[in-house]
Amino acid sequence: MTSTVNPLDERDAKAPEYPMARAAGCPFDPPPALRDKQQEGPLARVRLWDGSTPWLATRYADQRALLADPRVSADINRPGYPRQAPMPPGGTGVSFILKDDPEHARLRRMVTAPFAIKRVEAMRPGVQKIVDDLIDELLAGPNPVDLVEAFALPVPSLVICQLLGVPYSDHDFFQDNSKVIINRNVTPEQRSVAHGNLLAYLDDLMGEKIARPVDDLLSGLAGRITAGELARDEAAQMGVLLLIAGHETTANMIALGTLALFEHPDQLALLRDTDDPRLIASAVEELLRYLHITHSGRRRVATADIEIGGEVIRAGEGLILANDIANRDPDVFAEPDRLDLRRDARRHVAFGFGVHQCLGQPLARMELQVVYSTLYRRIPTLRSAAELDRIPFKHDGSVYGVYELPVTW
Amino acid sequence: MKVTVDQDKCVASGQCVVAAMEVFDQREEDGIVVLLNAEPPAEQADDIRHAAAVCPAVAIEVRD
Numbered sequence: 472m473t474s475t476v477n478p479l480d481e482r483d484a485k486a487p488e489y490p491m492a493r494a495a496g497c498p499f500d501p502p503p504a505l506r507d508k509q510q511e512g513p514l515a516r517v518r519l520w521d522g523s524t525p526w527l528a529t530r531y532a533d534q535r536a537l538l539a540d541p542r543v544s545a546d547i548n549r550p551g552y553p554r555q556a557p558m559p560p561g562g563t564g565v566s567f568i569l570k571d572d573p574e575h576a577r578l579r580r581m582v583t584a585p586f587a588i589k590r591v592e593a594m595r596p597g598v599q600k601i602v603d604d605l606i607d608e609l610l611a612g613p614n615p616v617d618l619v620e621a622f623a624l625p626v627p628s629l630v631i632c633q634l635l636g637v638p639y640s641d642h643d644f645f646q647d648n649s650k651v652i653i654n655r656n657v658t659p660e661q662r663s664v665a666h667g668n669l670l671a672y673l674d675d676l677m678g679e680k681i682a683r684p685v686d687d688l689l690s691g692l693a694g695r696i697t698a699g700e701l702a703r704d705e706a707a708q709m710g711v712l713l714l715i716a717g718h719e720t721t722a723n724m725i726a727l728g729t730l731a732l733f734e735h736p737d738q739l740a741l742l743r744d745t746d747d748p749r750l751i752a753s754a755v756e757e758l759l760r761y762l763h764i765t766h767s768g769r770r771r772v773a774t775a776d777i778e779i780g781g782e783v784i785r786a787g788e789g790l791i792l793a794n795d796i797a798n799r800d801p802d803v804f805a806e807p808d809r810l811d812l813r814r815d816a817r818r819h820v821a822f823g824f825g826v827h828q829c830l831g832q833p834l835a836r837m838e839l840q841v842v843y844s845t846l847y848r849r850i851p852t853l854r855s856a857a858e859l860d861r862i863p864f865k866h867d868g869s870v871y872g873v874y875e876l877p878v879t880w
Numbered sequence: 881m882k883v884t885v886d887q888d889k890c891v892a893s894g895q896c897v898v899a900a901m902e903v904f905d906q907r908e909e910d911g912i913v914v915l916l917n918a919e920p921p922a923e924q925a926d927d928i929r930h931a932a933a934v935c936p937a938v939a940i941e942v943r944d
């Protein structure tokens with residue numbers, strides 16, 4: 472026995488905790504410790520809630536290379552996968568977001584058609600109507616009001632319900648359960664119950680769509696069940712994934728984006744005064760880059776040794792790709808901490824990268840374009856009704872945003 | 881400029897269609913990429929290079 476310390480053990484012992492905290496008073500910027508890591512080198516070790524010490528990749532180019540690398544797995548059931556939270560008792564079924572090809576591709580390709588660019592464009596007038604109607608209601612209702620409840624959440628919920636064929640009248644039920652699933656601080660039992668609730672709900676709906684198919688996404692899946700291409704539990708899991716991913720994320724972009732614009736009045740004025748679809752599209756990309764709401768990193772595990780930046784990631788080691796700091800990588804975006812709606816931000820990784828890149832991104836982009844081009848033009852005096860330090864931020868969520876945004880006009 | 885696409889790799893993100901609609905389209909049944917023009921004119925080069933750069937599946941190849 473020697474008393475020399477293994478340098479690897481020492482590095483692990485010094486690994487900082489992840490996720491890291493944002494700086495007080497800087498709710499739109501990634502944690503300063505992430506920026507330090509990005510400056511120090513391409514890879515670092517971090518410590519998770521369970522004591523495990525996966526790799527953290529912080530630079531844009533490395534993250535894209537790793538996320539596109541077939542030796543990198545998204546399978547949450549592989550040993551070494553850096554979990555966000557304890558495994559629920561008995562485990563939970565997962566859909567394709569946490570599976571690898573070829574299973575991932577088989578399932579994803581069953582639901583890609585409705586998200587094709589032309590199909591999503593055809594939905595634009597309907598989304599514009601939803602947004603206009605909600606603004607009419609907002610203006611006729613109490614002032615001040617919470618923008619999250621009155622607008623940010625209803626827009627994507629109404630849209631995804633229509634697309635999937637889920638009754639919007641059930642929104643309290645699925646929004647409440649979604650909130651539990653994406654909260655980092657609930658117990659595994661609570662998360663498991665919420666997931667079970669949604670799964671049972673979607674399974675019931677699948678039964679209905681099998682019996683009485685109509686023209687919606689879930690009926691399309693029902694047809695595949697009948698044709699023997701898809702198991703019923705796979706369909707229900709996919710429904711849960713689409714329902715959760717389809718409203719929480721976009722809602723957070725609407726509310727947090729609006730707050731960021733309140734804090735950058737010159738940028739808000741740009742949007743308020745334009746009807747140029749190119750500027751609006753560019754604003755959406757920049758807000759996606761700048762806010763990067765999926766702030767818990769893409770989670771992966773290596774299935775083979777991978778060399779990167781002079782280090783070797785060993786097979787079986789966990790990997791966290793911190794896309795939020797990649798979107799602030801000065802090698803890719805000049806003055807990365809500045810919100811500049813006119814910059815070309817289209818290369819951002821706010822939707823991830825690789826085969827798991829967001830399925831709903833064409834829909835999310837279109838919804839955000841409609842919202843950002845309508846809300847501030849129709850209510851030019853819209854402003855915050857609370858001091859920034861009174862607004863509750865979702866530091867405990869796997870998706871970042873605000874719980875509430877009191878606004879007035 | 882010569883463009884090729886790999887439909888097996890494609891994940892139907894539609895990013896290429898947004899970047900260069902004259903050159904890329906998507907199949908109706910599953911949103912997988914369809915190449916409309918394998919030898920596009922030079923004035924589309926920037927858009928096509930951008931499409932290749934943002935394709936999440938690295939399914940687009942461009943040669944001069």
Ligand code: HEM
Pocket residue numbers: 545567568569579631712713714716717718720721724764765769770821822823824826827828829830831832834835
């Ligand atoms: C602004 C809003 C949105 C953001 C920021 C966002 C972000 C993301 C990110 C970062 C991923 C990659 C996960 C990973 O690689 O591990 C993802 C995947 C996914 N998103 Fe979104 N998303 C948004 C809206 C939507 C919408 C509207 C839907 C629609 C139904 C949706 C459905 C999905 C699905 C199904 C996946 C899994 C894709 C796969 O694994 O192949 N998302 N999203």
Ligand code: SF4
Pocket residue numbers: 885889890891892893894895896897904911912913931934935936937938939940
């Ligand atoms: S950008 Fe790539 S993945 Fe997306 S549709 Fe085009 S070829 Fe397919």
